[in-house]
Amino acid sequence: xxxxxxxxxxxxxxLVAATILFAASCKPEIETPAARxxxxxxxxxxxxxxxxxxxxxxxxxxxLEGQKVAYPNLLAAQMATVGGGSFTSPFFTDAQANGSGYIxxxxxxxxxxxxxxxxGNGWRDTPTNTRxxxxxxxxxxxxxxxxxxxxxxxxxxTFSAANMFFERLLTDAQxxxxxxxxxxxxxxxxxxxxxxxxxxxxxxxLNGGVTTDATTVLTEKTTFxxxxxxxxxxxxxxxxxxxxxxxxxxxxxxxFNTVTPAAxxxxxxxxNPAAAAIYIQTGTGAVRVATSEDxxxxxxxxxxxxxxxxxxxxxxxLNPIANNWVLDKDEVIKVKDYVNSYNSxxxxxxxxxxxxxxxxxxxxxxxxxGISVQGININAAFITGGAFxxxxxxxxxxxxxxxxxxxxxAINAKYGSTIPTIDITKYRGVKYPDSK
Amino acid sequence: MKKLxxxxxxxxxxxVFGQGFQVNxxxxxxxxxxxxxxxxxLDEASVFYNPGAVSFLEKNSISxxxxxxxxxxxxxxxxxxxxxxxxxxxxxxxxxxxxxxxKSNKWKLGIGVYTPFGGLVDWGNEWxxxxxxxxxxxxxxxxxxxxxxxxxxxxxxxxxxVYNHGDVNLQRALPVNYPDGRSGxxxxxxxxxxxxxxxxxxxxxxxxxxxxxxHKSKVVTKLNDGTATFDVPSSLRSSFPEGNTFNAExxxxxxxxxxxxxxxxxxxxxxxDASWVQWHIYKExxxxxxxxxxxxxxxxxxxxxxDGSSFKMGINHQASEKLALRAGVGYAxxxxxxxxxxxxxxxADRYILSAGVGYAPTSHFELNASFFFxxxxxxxxxxxxxxxxxxxxxxVYAPGLSLTYKW
Numbered sequence: 001x002x003x004x005x006x007x008x009x010x011x012x013x014x015l016v017a018a019t020i021l022f023a024a025s026c027k028p029e030i031e032t033p034a035a036r037x038x039x040x041x042x043x044x045x046x047x048x049x050x051x052x053x054x055x056x057x058x059x060x061x062x063x064l065e066g067q068k069v070a071y072p073n074l075l076a077a078q079m080a081t082v083g084g085g086s087f088t089s090p091f092f093t094d095a096q097a098n099g100s101g102y103i104x105x106x107x108x109x110x111x112x113x114x115x116x117x118x119x120g121n122g123w124r125d126t127p128t129n130t131r132x133x134x135x136x137x138x139x140x141x142x143x144x145x146x147x148x149x150x151x152x153x154x155x156x157x158t159f160s161a162a163n164m165f166f167e168r169l170l171t172d173a174q175x176x177x178x179x180x181x182x183x184x185x186x187x188x189x190x191x192x193x194x195x196x197x198x199x200x201x202x203x204x205x206l207n208g209g210v211t212t213d214a215t216t217v218l219t220e221k222t223t224f225x226x227x228x229x230x231x232x233x234x235x236x237x238x239x240x241x242x243x244x245x246x247x248x249x250x251x252x253x254x255x256f257n258t259v260t261p262a263a264x265x266x267x268x269x270x271x272n273p274a275a276a277a278i279y280i281q282t283g284t285g286a287v288r289v290a291t292s293e294d295x296x297x298x299x300x301x302x303x304x305x306x307x308x309x310x311x312x313x314x315x316x317x318l319n320p321i322a323n324n325w326v327l328d329k330d331e332v333i334k335v336k337d338y339v340n341s342y343n344s345x346x347x348x349x350x351x352x353x354x355x356x357x358x359x360x361x362x363x364x365x366x367x368x369x370g371i372s373v374q375g376i377n378i379n380a381a382f383i384t385g386g387a388f389x390x391x392x393x394x395x396x397x398x399x400x401x402x403x404x405x406x407x408x409x410a411i412n413a414k415y416g417s418t419i420p421t422i423d424i425t426k427y428r429g430v431k432y433p434d435s436k
Numbered sequence: 437m438k439k440l441x442x443x444x445x446x447x448x449x450x451x452v453f454g455q456g457f458q459v460n461x462x463x464x465x466x467x468x469x470x471x472x473x474x475x476x477x478l479d480e481a482s483v484f485y486n487p488g489a490v491s492f493l494e495k496n497s498i499s500x501x502x503x504x505x506x507x508x509x510x511x512x513x514x515x516x517x518x519x520x521x522x523x524x525x526x527x528x529x530x531x532x533x534x535x536x537x538x539k540s541n542k543w544k545l546g547i548g549v550y551t552p553f554g555g556l557v558d559w560g561n562e563w564x565x566x567x568x569x570x571x572x573x574x575x576x577x578x579x580x581x582x583x584x585x586x587x588x589x590x591x592x593x594x595x596x597x598v599y600n601h602g603d604v605n606l607q608r609a610l611p612v613n614y615p616d617g618r619s620g621x622x623x624x625x626x627x628x629x630x631x632x633x634x635x636x637x638x639x640x641x642x643x644x645x646x647x648x649x650x651h652k653s654k655v656v657t658k659l660n661d662g663t664a665t666f667d668v669p670s671s672l673r674s675s676f677p678e679g680n681t682f683n684a685e686x687x688x689x690x691x692x693x694x695x696x697x698x699x700x701x702x703x704x705x706x707x708x709d710a711s712w713v714q715w716h717i718y719k720e721x722x723x724x725x726x727x728x729x730x731x732x733x734x735x736x737x738x739x740x741x742x743d744g745s746s747f748k749m750g751i752n753h754q755a756s757e758k759l760a761l762r763a764g765v766g767y768a769x770x771x772x773x774x775x776x777x778x779x780x781x782x783x784a785d786r787y788i789l790s791a792g793v794g795y796a797p798t799s800h801f802e803l804n805a806s807f808f809f810x811x812x813x814x815x816x817x818x819x820x821x822x823x824x825x826x827x828x829x830x831x832v833y834a835p836g837l838s839l840t841y842k843w
Contacts, residue, residue, distance in 0.1 A: 028510040028829040030519050030814060081517060108671040111730070372823030374513065375567030376611040384731075386611060398611075408515070421515035423564045428613040432669035 036082050039416030041241045042190040043084035047140045048072030049184055049235065050195040052394060053403075054143025055165065056089075060391040061102030061120065062145055062165060064092045069397040069427060071404040072141050072193060078408060078419045079191075089141035090169055096122040096133055100164075103390050105383065106433055113383055115302065115390060132168040139169070142184050148199040149227050150219045152180035159214070185234060192235045192242035193407060195360070197346070200224060201339050202393070205250040208297060208324035209283045209331035218334070221341040228345055232353055243356040243411050246343045248364035250335050254382035255298045255392035256327060257368075261290035264300075268307055268315055275312075279320035282328040287320045293329040298382065298392040300325050356414035358407045373402060374425050386429030397427035457553045457574060457688075457781055458713060458744070460788075461503040461529045464804035464838040468792015469750020470764025471808075472707040474695030475648035477592075477638065478752070479802075479840065480533035483548035483582050486648045486695065487594025488636035490584035491544050493535055500532040501838025503808065507557060509782050509830040513564050514816065516826070520563045527556035529834070546582040548596070551575065552652075553688050557780055565779045566609040566619070568822040572780040575603040576657065576688060580634055590642075595635035602628045602657040602686060606780070614669050624682060624723065626662020630655040632690075648695035648709075654717055655688045664725060666732075675731035683724045687717040689744075689771075703754040711748075715741035715771035737821055739778075744771035748788065762792035762806070777817040782828035784815035802840040809833055 048054050048070075055062060056070030067073070067089055076087030092099045101120030105113055125131040145165045160166050160183075161176045170178065200219035207216040235242060250256065261278040268275035278290040290296070300306075300321070311319040327335070343361055350357045367387055370379035378399070379385040382392055387399035395403060401424040408419045463481025466473035474485045477492035480499050505527040512519045529551045537544030553576040561570050577600065584594030604627075610620030632655035639647040660683050666676035693711040700706055718741040724734045750764030766788035777783060792806035812830035819825070 027521055028508055028814075028831045030510050030512045030827050030829045036517065105671075110674070372821065375565055375569075375608075375822040375824050405515075412515075420517035421513060423513060423516065423518070425564045425567060425611075428617045428619075429611060431613050431615045431617070433671040434614050434669035435671075 036418050036420070037416070038082040039412070039418070041411065041415040041417050043079040043082060043417075045085055045140070045187075045189045046072075046076055046079060046087060046191045046193070047142055047184070047187055047189040048193045049231075050143040050193070051147040051199055052143065052145035053198065054141065054193075054195055055145050056141075056143070056400070057145045058389040058391070058394045058396065059102040059104065061100045063099035063102050063120070063122075064094070064097040065397075066102075066389075066394075067091050067099075067141075069400050070141060070143065071395075071400045071407065072143065074401055074404040074422050075193070075407050075419075076140070078404075078422060082417055082419055087141065088137070088139050090135035090139045092122050092133070098122065100132060105390060105430060108383070108433065130164060132164055135169055136171070140187075140189075144169070144180065146199060146215065147180055147196065148203060148215065148219065149197045149224060149231065150200060150217065151214060152196065152231065153227050154179040181231065181234060190240055192240060193245070193358075194231065194235060194242060195245035195358075196231065197224065197228065197247050197342050201247060201335050201342065202250050205327050205331070205335050206255070206297070206393075208322075209327050209335070210324045218338055221338060221345075224342050225345045225349075228349055232349055232355070236353055236355075241355065241415060243358050243407055243414070244346055244350045245358040245407070246346055246361035247339050248361050249339055250327075251295060251332060252364040252368045252380060253393050254380055254385065254388050256295040257380060258298050258382040258392060259296040259301045261292060261294060261296065264296065264306060264314065268312075271307060272312075275307075275315050278314055279317050280314075280326045280328060281320040281323045282326070283323060283331050285323070287317050290321070290326070291329065293332065295327040295332060296321065297325055297327070356410040358410040360403060360406060363403065363406045367402070374423070376425065378402065378429075383430050390430065396429050398424060398429045401427040457555050459505070459529050459551055459554050460746075461505065461808060461834055461836065462531050462550045462552065463533075464501050464792060464806045464836050465752065465760075465762065465794060466750070467503065467806040467808050467834075467836055468762030468764065468790055468794075468804070469707055469752060470748040470766040470788045470790045471746070472695070472709040472748040472750035472764055472766070473697075474636070474650050474693050474707075474709050475638070475646040475697035476695075476705060476707050476752070477646075480535040480546065481531065481548075483533050483535065483546040483580060483596065484531070484550055484552075484634070486636035486638055486650045487546070487582045487584050487596050487634055488592045488638035488650070489648065490535055490546050490582060490594050491537070491542065491586035491592040492638060492640065493544065495842040496536045497840055497842040498534040499802075499838055499840035500530070501804070501836055502528060502530045503806070503834045503836030505529055505556075505832065505834040507555075507830065507832055509557065509828060511559070511563070511565060511779065511782070511826050511828050513826040514818070516564075518564075520559070523558040523560055525556050525558050527554060529554065531838070542586040544584045546584060546594075546596070548580045548582065549577065550580075551577055555781060559779055561609060561621070565824050565826070567611050568608060568819065568824045569779040570607045570609055570621075571605070572607075573603075573605040576655075577601045577603075578655070582634070590640045592638040593636070594638075595633060598632040598634055598653070598655060600630040600632070600655045600657055600688070602630065602659065604628075604659060604662070604686070610666070610668060612668055612672055620666065620668040620672070622667075623665040624662060624684075625665070626659040626682070626684065628657045628659035628684075628686070630657035630688065644699045646697035648693065648697075650693040650695070652691045654690040654714065656717075657686045657688060659684045659686065664723075672731070675729045677727050677729065680732075681726045684722060686721075689717055690714045705752045707750045707752070709746075709748045711746045713744040713746070713771065715744045718771070738776065740773055740776055741771040742773055745769050746788075750790070758796045760794035762790075762794070764788070764790040774817065775820040777815060777828060778819060778822075779824065779828075782812070782815070782830055784813040784828070784830075786810045786812040800842055802842065804838045804840070806836045807834070808836065
């Protein structure tokens with residue numbers, strides 16, 4: 001009987017012990033390799049220099065949702081864990097949240113999208129709608145949609161008035177009196193990112209390889225090198241460290257890969273089986289049959305031109321698709337050559353200065369081929385690819401998160417910092433219409 | 437111990453590999469010994485562990501037990517500073533056995549109902565791997581009628597037919613966004629069945645050292661007409677039609693076990709089991725949808741498991757007529773190769789520790805309790821298919837209790 005009590009005690013105690021062990025079952029721990037550190041960099045005041053990509057421009061406009069997920073803003077939030085300070089951006093107010101207006105996807109029928117404009121409410125000169133509400137106050141996201149490297153040094157200062165996104169950030173006294181290179185100075189930054197120069201090639205390409213004004217010039221290679229040197233000298237004047245980004249291949253974006261001659265021909269044949277070929281006018285003025293190496297701009301899809309007129313537009317050599325709609329094969333080669341030259345300049349100057357290089361050129365090419373990131377397939381397909389917004393050039397929130405991680409990796413590799421990566425799954429791709 | 441394990445590993449270089457979805461909780465006494473015991477005629481759980489040993493059981497008996505299992509897994513994306521954990525969900529592996537035979541005869545009949553494979557992982561709908569998986573609830577319930585025959589006083593053989601009832605619910609988020617930014621969601625749910633067998637040989641030497649050879653066949657479980665539900669924005673509905681169904685196949689592997697039982701004294705027995713789990717049949721997880729669209733193709737996700745193996749050692753000490761104490765240690769090699777680790781089975785090599793206690797208040801009743809713990813090693817992986825890149829770490833806790841009636 002005594003033994004029985006002891007046994008009961010043992011059983012009871014073991015059960016209690018097991019229960020306690022079970023209840024206290026600590027969560028599994030995953031060790032972080034090392035403490036979070038800024039390495040040899042100092043992120044206390046980060047400024048972002050760049051164009052529309054830096055500003056958070058998306059879906060053909062600058063609006064609040066895009067601004068909030070601009071890659072510099074995502075990057076700054078991560079830097080905060082390694083000594084980064086606050087990061088200010090020229091956000092539209094909630095009342096102006098639609099900013100300059102943007103386009104939305106309102107329907108998708110058998111894969112054919114209907115894009116509908118969302119009107120901007122950031123205008124201060126309604127109904128003219130050419131001037132945005134001014135933003136005053138210090139900012140660190142200095143990205144200006146449309147900014148080019150050559151126009152950053154605009155000696156005439158006219159670009160500061162001509163570009164409404166730049167004008168928005170300037171005081172009345174500054175408009176027409178300052179260029180971007182001057183504007184970004186004197187900000188006491190400790191770290192910078194520089195992703196500028198895209199428009200020096202893209203402006204030309206987006207106009208079908210036709211130069212009509214200062215924003216569609218293909219910047220000379222030597223000019224690019226000279227000005228990029230100047231820009232880096234400005235940004236590193238106080239010995240600051242930073243990250244520069246290469247220029248993506250303009251042919252890596254859906255803007256040039258969605259409307260193919262083959263797709264146009266198929267569409268034309270569906271209406272008129274006699275349609276034999278798509279004709280284009282090239283940069284030299286010659287008219288010829290389009291090949292798969294000729295890139296037609298995305299807006300052609302909704303321009304409603306194909307097959308119109310008594311001589312069907314684009315289907316007859318006497319009425320070809322106009323030069324400005326097409327980046328023809330030779331123009332593609334030319335733009336690629338310039339971008340490659342810009343990128344060697346960027347890389348070699350950055351190396352000389354000991355700066356990190358975020359190779360977005362390589363990354364965009366990877367995306368073009370298609371990659372899986374944390375369970376998400378992203379590629380350069382229009383709408384379904386998930387990385388590019390509805391304008392076919394700028395990034396979705398998901399695309400911004402992916403690119404921000406390219407910057408994180410480049411900075412960490414160069415400076416021995418441990419900026420945590422961004423969880424790309426928290427950011428959306430294109431919004432699909434839902435009737436519910 | 438480590439040395440012993442190491443030499444065991446080195447002696448079988450081809451068995452590079454453990455667990456996957458395998459659940460090693462089929463009898464409280466054996467669980468208390470880390471799952472070893474195929475060479476011991478301990479109790480009615482031999483129906484599972486070694487049908488050949490069933491004929492050596494002295495009594496007829498019936499038992500039922502349960503092992504509430506808590507699978508605690510954590511994940512951290514590579515480069516991230518955030519650790520995410522699975523939700524606390526308790527899986528209920530259970531086992532029930534009955535063994536009967538006329539007292540003086542050389543044969544016994546048995547039946548077992550147990551859950552040798554399964555998984556319950558719920559990472560939630562917000563975690564960073566949700567586009568790979570949000571949750572998996574997989575259950576395989578084996579029903580096994582068994583006949584065991586004592587050929588001589590030293591050799592017993594036995595075999596059982598296995599019917600598996602499988603149940604699976606797999607969910608993940610889809611990277612398509614509603615206007616409010618939230619993601620789509622896919623739920624695949626179905627039941628299926630499969631067949632197999634379990635046979636064993638039990639040898640009791642003159643020195644009372646016992647040996648076991650057991651083979652449990654593979655059970656290819658076919659799921660037909662499971663439901664595939666896709667929650668997507670209405671503009672994508674034509675790509676993900678409603679009321680879609682799928683067929684899939686889950687091959688549950690065969691296991692070959694060699695066991696040794698060594699009586700250290702009258703009251704103490706040592707058991708050692710080495711198991712070879714032929715996971716190589718799990719080549720892919722394929723879903724064949726009834727309706728395919730340009731956005732919804734049949735999927736074939738490579739799994740490419742290799743064979744797994746485990747080594748377990750347990751000790752059973754009869755402290756008194758009524759009280760038994762048990763303990764065990766083990767080590768298992770994962771069947772999941774680098775690049776194929778998924779959140780539904782964040783597998784890696786693992787250590788096993790266990791303890792158990794048995795109490796027999798009368799000669800008819802027996803109560804057994806166990807505690808089973810697995811420490812699955814931390815493993816940093818980038819999945820080849822999904823690109824999910826991070827470190828998994830898992831701990832498994834399973835207390836258990838069973839009640840036996842003997843006559």
